[in-house]
Amino acid sequence: MRLDSNVDATRFVGRSPGRKGRSVNGENADSMPAPRTFFGRIALFVLQRPRVVWAGFLVVTLLSIVSALQLRVDPNLMVLLPEDHPTTVAIERVTAEEGGTNLVTLAFRGDEPDRRDAALARLVVRLEGLDGVDYALYDLDEELAWQLGILQLSVDELDAIRTRLQGAVALGPAAANPFVAQRLLDLGPLTETLANGGNSRAILPSDDGLARVLVRPSGPAYDARFAGPFLGRLEAEIAAFAAEEPAIELVWIGGAHRHSVEDVETIRHDLTWTAGVSALLVLSFITLAFRDLRATLLVFTPLIFANLWTTGMATLTVGSLNTFTSFYPAILVGLGVDFALHLYSRYREERSTQESVEAAICAAWDHTGPPCFTAAITSAGGFCALWIAGFGGFRQLGTLLAGGVLLCLLSVLLMLPLLISWRDRQRWTGAARDERSLPGAARTGPVWAAPVGLLVLFLLAAGAATQLHELRFLSDLSELRREGLSYADLSDAERTAASTSFSPVMASFSDDATLAEAHARLSARLADEGIPYVGSILSIYSVLPADQAERLARLEAIRTLALNPNIQFLPLAARENLSALSEQSPRALTPADLPRGLRHVLGAEAPRPRMVLIPDGNQWDLEENGALKASVAEVLPEAEAAGQYLALAVLYELVADDIPWVSGIALLVVFTLSWLDLRRLAGAALQRQLQPAQER
Numbered sequence: 081m082r083l084d085s086n087v088d089a090t091r092f093v094g095r096s097p098g099r100k101g102r103s104v105n106g107e108n109a110d111s112m113p114a115p116r117t118f119f120g121r122i123a124l125f126v127l128q129r130p131r132v133v134w135a136g137f138l139v140v141t142l143l144s145i146v147s148a149l150q151l152r153v154d155p156n157l158m159v160l161l162p163e164d165h166p167t168t169v170a171i172e173r174v175t176a177e178e179g180g181t182n183l184v185t186l187a188f189r190g191d192e193p194d195r196r197d198a199a200l201a202r203l204v205v206r207l208e209g210l211d212g213v214d215y216a217l218y219d220l221d222e223e224l225a226w227q228l229g230i231l232q233l234s235v236d237e238l239d240a241i242r243t244r245l246q247g248a249v250a251l252g253p254a255a256a257n258p259f260v261a262q263r264l265l266d267l268g269p270l271t272e273t274l275a276n277g278g279n280s281r282a283i284l285p286s287d288d289g290l291a292r293v294l295v296r297p298s299g300p301a302y303d304a305r306f307a308g309p310f311l312g313r314l315e316a317e318i319a320a321f322a323a324e325e326p327a328i329e330l331v332w333i334g335g336a337h338r339h340s341v342e343d344v345e346t347i348r349h350d351l352t353w354t355a356g357v358s359a360l361l362v363l364s365f366i367t368l369a370f371r372d373l374r375a376t377l378l379v380f381t382p383l384i385f386a387n388l389w390t391t392g393m394a395t396l397t398v399g400s401l402n403t404f405t406s407f408y409p410a411i412l413v414g415l416g417v418d419f420a421l422h423l424y425s426r427y428r429e430e431r432s433t434q435e436s437v438e439a440a441i442c443a444a445w446d447h448t449g450p451p452c453f454t455a456a457i458t459s460a461g462g463f464c465a466l467w468i469a470g471f472g473g474f475r476q477l478g479t480l481l482a483g484g485v486l487l488c489l490l491s492v493l494l495m496l497p498l499l500i501s502w503r504d505r506q507r508w509t510g511a512a513r514d515e516r517s518l519p520g521a522a523r524t525g526p527v528w529a530a531p532v533g534l535l536v537l538f539l540l541a542a543g544a545a546t547q548l549h550e551l552r553f554l555s556d557l558s559e560l561r562r563e564g565l566s567y568a569d570l571s572d573a574e575r576t577a578a579s580t581s582f583s584p585v586m587a588s589f590s591d592d593a594t595l596a597e598a599h600a601r602l603s604a605r606l607a608d609e610g611i612p613y614v615g616s617i618l619s620i621y622s623v624l625p626a627d628q629a630e631r632l633a634r635l636e637a638i639r640t641l642a643l644n645p646n647i648q649f650l651p652l653a654a655r656e657n658l659s660a661l662s663e664q665s666p667r668a669l670t671p672a673d674l675p676r677g678l679r680h681v682l683g684a685e686a687p688r689p690r691m692v693l694i695p696d697g698n699q700w701d702l703e704e705n706g707a708l709k710a711s712v713a714e715v716l717p718e719a720e721a722a723g724q725y726l727a728l729a730v731l732y733e734l735v736a737d738d739i740p741w742v743s744g745i746a747l748l749v750v751f752t753l754s755w756l757d758l759r760r761l762a763g764a765a766l767q768r769q770l771q772p773a774q775e776r
Contacts, residue, residue: 119449119493120442126497127438133494141385144392151391154400155343156302158727160472167709167730170722174586177687178680182724184295184314184335185581189573190328196291199325203318207295210317212310214296215677226660227669228623231631233273238634241270245638248654249646256649268653274638275657290331290577296677301336304344311341332574334581336724347406358410359383362417378499379420386416386491390484397479404473408480415459415481416488419452423496437504441497449493454757456489458750465746469738471731555732558700567698579615585693585708585723586683587716594718595619595689596626602691602715611715613708615696620684624669635666691719699725702732 115121126133161168190196200218207216220228233241244267295314299306318330359380367376387409398405426448431440463485466478558566570578589595599621605611625631641647642658650658671684683690693712697704709729712721 115442115446117446117449119453120446122449122493123442123445123497124438126494127441127501130498130501133498137385137495141388144389147392147395148388151395152400153304153344153347153406154302154402155304155340155347157402157404157473157731158724159302160402160404160476161727161730161734162470162472165730167722167726170588170720171724171727173720174588174722178685182297182301182336182583183581183681184297184333184337185577186293186295186318186330187290187332187334187577187580188293188328189290189331192327193291196328199321199328200291200293203321204293206317206321207293207314210313212298212306212313214298215675215680216296217294217675217677217681218291220675220678223664224673226664227667230274230635230666231623231625231628231669233631235627235630235634238631238638241274242634242638242641244270245641245658248650249641249644251649252646253649268651268657271654271657275660290573292577292580294677294681295335296680297337301340304340307337307340308344311337332577332581334578336583343403347401347403358413362413366417366421374503375424378496378503379417379424381499382420382491382495383413383416383488385495386484386488387412389487389491390480393483393487394480397483398476402473402476405477405480408477408484411481412484412488415485416492419456419489419492420496422448422452423492424500427500431504437501441500445493445497452489452492454753456485458753458757459485461749461753462746465742465749468745469734469742471734471738474735474738474742555702555704556698556700558698567700579696579699580694582695582699583724584618585695585712585721585726587691587693587712587719587721588686589689589691589719592689595691596621598716598719599691600626605715612711613695613697613699613704614711614715615694618682618692618694619690620671620679620682622682623674623678624671628668632666632668635661639665691716693723695723695725702728702735705729706732 115124158168158171188196188200190199197219204216204218207213219225248267297306297310299310301307315333318333322328322330363376363380366379367373390408390412394401394405394408423444427440427444430443430447431437434440434443460482463478463482466474466481469475469478556567559568567575567578587598589598599617599619602611602614602617606614606617638658639661642661647655647658671679674682674684676685679685681692683692695708697708699705699708705725705728709721709726712726
């Protein structure tokens with residue numbers, strides 16, 4: 081004869097005859113049918129030992145909070161790349177040699193260049209006194225700027241000046257003849273560089289009207305404990321400067337330190353607001369469905385503890401959060417609430433037929449616990465597919481979500497029975513109850529609602545499938561920032577300023593001769609046709625040309641001509657320009673003559689010969705990072721290149737490669753686990769159908 085588990089009174093919780101059973105909220109446990117599954121036994125255990133379970137919850141939660149307080153936010157996505165990747169190795173080597181390559185760039189605008197330059201020179205002095213500033217650069221000593229400026233004239237340009245000047249001096253007084261003088265007027269513009277040594281004393285002269293100050297922080301960009309306070313002090317000093325010089329406008333603060341601080345703020349914002357908004361939406365929908373606020377809070381409370389546990393687990397497993405993992409609480413709230421909803425809904429159905437609240441809880445856990453467990457294992461298995469990804473951010477997200485889903489189920493299984501028992505202490509008797517008398521009881525809809533709903537979902541899915549070709553990968557990471565901080569939100573002036581503050585690419589060479597050849601080759605290519613995604617190049621040869629000796633010889637010849645008495649017959653502009661050479665002699669310069677900060681910027685203090693490439697375009701876009709990486713590899717195959725944007729290009733490649741593999745493995749895992757579970761359910765149903773015939 082088949083026994084009905086809901087009414088069988090002969091199978092009690094394992095107690096020997098004559099021995100008093102454990103009390104459940106004042107009721108003898110021997111009056112309840114024995115649970116049929118492991119999950120029902122869990123519910124009974126919890127109900128029999130509420131103090132032990134609450135104590136365990138308290139201990140685990142306190143330990144999780146202590147662990148969560150040590151969780152740090154790390155916006156440095158480069159640490160998520162494979163450690164043995166050539167780009168990662170190159171970055172680590174440069175960091176070890178120089179302590180990193182990141183600078184902070186301040187771009188200013190002023191209508192009066194002389195006043196602006198003088199004010200910014202004073203600002204540099206103030207900035208160098210700030211805690212956390214290694215050095216600040218804006219302009220050069222006037223004499224050094226002149227010496228460097230005249231060295232920027234090529235040998236051909238100097239030969240042209242010398243030849244023209246020789247002919248003019250040879251004319252003697254005849255050069256003053258108006259007809260002859262007309263042909264010598266171009267000596268003025270031709271010799272202009274000899275007078276002022278160039279157009280600017282600024283370290284980074286530009287034609288966009290902006291003056292740039294370079295600041296070298298003494299700490300790393302991705303250490304939030306340094307970057308945040310440092311940027312705060314820097315902004316306070318700039319605010320004080322702006323109050324003193326209202327005519328000089330700060331257009332942009334750029335560099336990895338600023339964006340690191342913004343990313344940390346965004347991640348913290350995501351941890352609170354995304355999880356909060358997710359929780360609010362879930363609470364609202366559950367309240368509308370149950371029409372019982374107390375039931376909503378009862379269902380939702382276990383998820384709060386589960387998220388605390390997961391955050392504590394995050395410290396032990398991944399160690400830090402980043403842009404890719406900061407939104408895990410929102411996902412867990414959406415996934416974990418399903419377990420509580422299914423278990424609580426089944427409990428409300430069972431309590432209309434069971435003799436007690438505890439019996440209804442155990443019956444609900446018997447029936448709904450196994451499917452919830454299967455769903456949790458299936459979801460966790462799908463998330464574990466992220467472990468095969470080459471990108472560390474995916475692996476970390478998989479760990480947090482897989483562990484978090486299981487912790488959500490565990491929290492619901494253990495806490496929900498206690499909350500239900502605490503809320504519904506009264507007992508019901510009788511085999512049947514009027515479902516409408518139960519507070520918040522579920523009401524069934526019309527029989528046609530389910531198929532109509534499925535049809536609507538099918539039509540929506542079909543409509544969405546037609547738009548799959550419009551789906552694109554979001555490659556511009558700046559769009560993940562808060563409103564107003566993405567590249568698309570910047571004004572034209574801000575974009576121009578931002579482009580010159582992008583982290584440089586550091587190209588290291590085996591020897592000085594290789595660097596000199598590469599500098600000459602790339603300089604010529606930039607001048608002729610340009611290099612994709614490379615705005616400019618800098619090296620020690622940018623200011624101290626490799627053929628400095630030849631240029632100095634020509635300059636000395638021009639200086640000798642400038643001292644000739646016949647120079648007095650030349651046009652006024654030419655005489656004024658040549659007077660600078662007559663007053664001071666060109667001299668040979670070495671890296672030691674340059675300010676320490678300029679030597680560092682040019683790579684002159686690096687252990688290996690180095691070139692700096694300033695990126696162009698929107699380097700917050702991963703696709704453009706990839707284009708930059710390809711361009712650098714094409715023009716400098718002989719160099720070892722390192723840089724933040726090259727690392728992000730590798731990230732883009734890894735993500736693009738990981739997506740199909742992770743998706744395929746996740747689908748396979750979910751399908752396999754679901755198939756195994758459905759086979760078990762089908763076998764159990766078949767056995768149940770055959771059992772009456774066997775009994776007969």
